[in-house]
Amino acid sequence: MSDWSDVWLVVPVYNEGAVIAEVARRAMQTFPNVVCVDDGSRDDSAAQIRTTGAHLVRHPVNLGQGAALQTGVEYARAQPGAQYFVTFDADGQHQVADVERMLKRIKSEDVDIVVGTRFRGGDTSHIPWIKRVVLRTVVALSPRTKRLGLTDAHNGLRVFNRTVAEQMSISLNGMGHASEIVEMIDRHKWRVAEEPVTILYTEYSMAKGQSLINGVNILFDTALKTGSRR
Template sequence: MKALIIIPAYNEERSIERVVQSVVSAGYDYVVINDGSRDNTAAICEREGFNIVNLPVNLGIGGAVQTGHRYALEHGYDADVQFDGDGQHDATCIAPLLQRLEQGYDLVIGSRFISQENTFKSSTARRGGIAILRAILKMVTHQTITDPTSGFRACGTRAIALFAETYPHDYPEPESIAYAIGSSLRVSEVPVIMHERREGTSSIGIIASAYYMIKVSLAIILTRVSKKREQ
């Protein structure tokens, strides 16, 4: 399976070199999507000769990831894997994601909640938010996704084509799952290891978290309603 690792990066100058090296050491093709970073992310990538696409403005995680999907589609990849540039994801877990794709699934999500090996835990408030999104997804899709906010995920050709055409821009992970299931794609999960962020801070603060929950919850429901109307 010809796989591309998509590394969206926004102001990741302290971690991007280490992240790319871990992917290269694991033997995968990759592309860094520099999402209009204001720090030295682009300069470091260019200095090291990394494969990079520089976006002229910050599009947000959704726009950066969709750029990666379009890159994978245009270059004929059989699969792509979203792999964050902040060092939280573990390159040793890429292979299980791809192996699940080879079993016939279209979208495979790396879950931190179905393995005892994963010692990193997010805050209690964030775990509570994840539980709410899990319940909403279950209600509208009739499928249990234990880690709907996970950004560590693999797409096969059908999902790549779907997401290259349409992908949520704002906090896209849960909404894109609903969109994929509503488009009759097969979605699964595998356990993965995630690490605590080594550098920088999360883009989702207290106020943003409240907006996130309301926006994403409504988006999941509306996505499912629109898909039912199309059917």
């Protein structure tokens, strides 16, 4: 067993009461430090989180995933001994084994941030078609993403060191925050690598998954951010 006491998982949560307790408990079997940011959920997400022993931070109203991630990173980096940070989805799509592999890379290689990718090797047919279209389009629209050699800019599974955590300042509250993180990688010259990861598209996560409207919102946010920083 590895000692992951210097690692903090940051989990943004919005109306995930049906699964968040199981997700948090599974993660905590390997990683003792988990902070869940309840982003103004209207269900029992907060109550479910309290049953797990995970740290709970709450937004009184829904601010969006970007804001929840920023709150969680700020909370985690204030904790004694925190050196490595993970952004981890609340719906059960991310795998602990992938996180362990990414952490081993960041601890042994000359990188600041490791980003998960669905598009390096392997079959992508299991990815819902709208996700494939949106994610491929985001990469095509972003010169930075292509210049950095990234293939999956909107993968929510990321591992980064304290340097990144201290400099991270997400201003896009919605789903466009992922493109903003790519912009920060480029601007701050963070050393970045990609790691192939497995995303589990369960019936539950598919039901809550990326709608066409949200996909359009991602593209709109990305275009605005790219245009303002280019």
